Amino acid sequence: MSSTDDLIAGLAAEGVTPASHALRRFVMPLVAVSVISAGFWLAMLGKPFTAVEVYGPVPMMVKWGFSLPLVFGSAWALHALGRPGQDAHRRMLCLAIPFALAAVVLAIDLAIGGGRFPGATWDRCLIAMGTFGPICFAGAIIATRWLAPTELRKAGAVAGIFGGSVAMSAYAPFCPELGMLFMTTFYILPILAMAAIGWLLGPKLLRW
Amino acid sequence: MNQGDPLDLLMQRTRNGDDAAYREFLEQAATRLRSALARKIGNDGELEDLVQEALIAVHQKRHTLDPGRPVAPWLHAIARYKLIDHWRKRGRSPVLHEDADVAVAEDEFASLDVEALLKELPEAQAEAIRLTQIEGLTGAEASERVGIGLSAMKLRVHRGMLRLKKVVAEKDG
Structure with a gap:
């Protein structure tokens, strides 16, 4: 009997039933970091959505309208990237839509004068993105490692987008700042930075 | 499936x-x-x-x-x-396989019923794809089994994959 036959015998003896909770194992770390991020800001800053009472719902809708599709879209893309042989390109392309729309809205906003910049709380926003972006990125890496990604740079970049967009979604309800220039500088650029970090670290962090 | x-x-x-x-x-x-x-x-x-x-x-x-x-x-x-x-x-950096287009196609077709798609191809091309991409034979093994030259087998696979892409695009479109 060859060593490969021995190996097959050993693997077959381990049982045939794959884990039935495969999807839950993938989703759990993503949900955990999202809850931790939102819970932290709720505990630190108290009542959310105070800016909505002053400026109306539109600024909040723009922020979440950008970040939440990225949260769910990047998780959806990661799920495909983690399954060998599955085409994830279309899902990844979908992630470009919020960025393209944000670019259009930024152009319109700048054309009509834009909001105040950089605003009074820009440093808090940057801390939120700089702290929780990497934490949520780590959650996405743990989730993806449970799967079997074969395109590690792409998976790393998408994990970075997930990390950044969750950090933004969690902090946005407490952010009083307005204007697309603010959103681009303190939210979108950090998300892209996280994607770049993920692209660079993906091959190291996701190798299996 | x-x-x-x-x-x-x-x-x-x-x-x-x-x-x-x-x-x-x-x-x-x-x-x-x-x-x-x-x-x-x-x-x-x-x-x-x-x-x-x-x-x-x-x-x-x-x-x-x-x-x-x-x-x-x-x-x-x-x-x-x-x-x-x-x-x-x-530490090697080989040029990835000559049939890289085939590798891309495999990903594209991953979620589709490949056997149904193959029925839309000329039988010779479908057989070539079946042998090399589904059964995993080498080009040489497949050509030997069918009784044609290696180059002819490669050509059949290549043309078959191109045709397959077209069929998929037509179905999507």
């Missing part, structure tokens, strides 16, 4: 709790992995190590194969990944 592929049938039996089918599945997977990997690294001492590494990956990551999805593209993607990882560890 390609109902004609023995691996798909074995995986289905495996999921229904047939222990013996899983062992048979791993044996057939090992044969296909060996055949696919031998095309890339030759039949040297490293081949069996790589086959074993890929088999362990197949076993450990079997939860990433969704029920209903064909096994072959999933298996080949794992083999490709382990091969690239193997080259990376060895």
Whole structure:
């Protein structure tokens, strides 16, 4: 009997039933970091959505309208990237839509004068993105490692987008700042930075 | 799913709790992995190590194969990944296989009923794709089985894959 036959015998003896909770194992770390991020800001800053009472719902809708599709879209893309042989390109392309729309809205906003910049709380926003972006990125890496990604740079970049967009979604309800220039500088650029970090670290962090 | 592929049938039996089918599945997977990997690294001492590494990956990551999805593209993607990882560890940077267009196509067709799509191709091209991409034979083995030259076999696979892409695009469109 060859060593490969021995190996097959050993693997077959381990049982045939794959884990039935495969999807839950993938989703759990993503949900955990999202809850931790939102819970932290709720505990630190108290009542959310105070800016909505002053400026109306539109600024909040723009922020979440950008970040939440990225949260769910990047998780959806990661799920495909983690399954060998599955085409994830279309899902990844979908992630470009919020960025393209944000670019259009930024152009319109700048054309009509834009909001105040950089605003009074820009440093808090940057801390939120700089702290929780990497934490949520780590959650996405743990989730993806449970799967079997074969395109590690792409998976790393998408994990970075997930990390950044969750950090933004969690902090946005407490952010009083307005204007697309603010959103681009303190939210979108950090998300892209996280994607770049993920692209660079993906091959190291996701190798299996 | 390609109902004609023995691996798909074995995986289905495996999921229904047939222990013996899983062992048979791993044996057939090992044969296909060996055949696919031998095309890339030759039949040297490293081949069996790589086959074993890929088999362990197949076993450990079997939860990433969704029920209903064909096994072959999933298996080949794992083999490709382990091969690239193997080259990376060895510090080599080979030009990836000559049939890179085929690799891309495998991903594109991963979620489709390949056997139904193959029926839309001329039989010679469908047979060439079946032998090289589903059964995992080398170009030389496939050409020998059909009784044509290696170049003719490669041409059939290439034309078949192009035609297959067109069929898929037409269905999507």
